[in-house]
Amino acid sequence: MTLFRRLLAPALLLAAAAAMPAWAQAPATAPDGIAIEQPWTRAAIQGGTGGVFLTIRNAGTAPDRLVSVSSPLPRVTELHTTLRDGDVMRMQQMQSIEVPAGGSVALQPGGLHLMLIGLSAPLRPGESVPVTLTFEKAGAITVSVPVQAAGARGAPHAGH
Numbered sequence: 001m002t003l004f005r006r007l008l009a010p011a012l013l014l015a016a017a018a019a020m021p022a023w024a025q026a027p028a029t030a031p032d033g034i035a036i037e038q039p040w041t042r043a044a045i046q047g048g049t050g051g052v053f054l055t056i057r058n059a060g061t062a063p064d065r066l067v068s069v070s071s072p073l074p075r076v077t078e079l080h081t082t083l084r085d086g087d088v089m090r091m092q093q094m095q096s097i098e099v100p101a102g103g104s105v106a107l108q109p110g111g112l113h114l115m116l117i118g119l120s121a122p123l124r125p126g127e128s129v130p131v132t133l134t135f136e137k138a139g140a141i142t143v144s145v146p147v148q149a150a151g152a153r154g155a156p157h158a159g160h
């Protein structure tokens, strides 16, 4: 019985490790990979839209790519960039956002941002909203995005 248990225990550990989803192992590689810094968004009404701003840092030696974003609150979440079209600033959807090796990409008002469209509840200052960013190599990273007052840190975000 003792011998059996000695053999069985490592086997069970191996089985447990194999059954763990990929995301459960993500922290092991995170120091070399992608980090999300200083996420924030602004107050918005129910049914409205909100821009999410943050910095993506890639400590790895290979480029990575933000390929999708999701959140339980909005109906749709998109990657956007902002383009100047004459005197008008226009937002355009992006399929992905490249993050260079050893570099970072800033998502900020007037530039790249994540767009929460069709909010099922208002974004209230002091609260936060979970947003999951999925990268080609680093996989899914969920951050808690604090809500700041409307008009915080920069020009108001243009609506759709």
Ligand SMILES: [Cu+2]
Pocket (backbone or CB within 6 Å): 051, 080, 091, 113, 114, 115
């Ligand atoms: Cu937008």
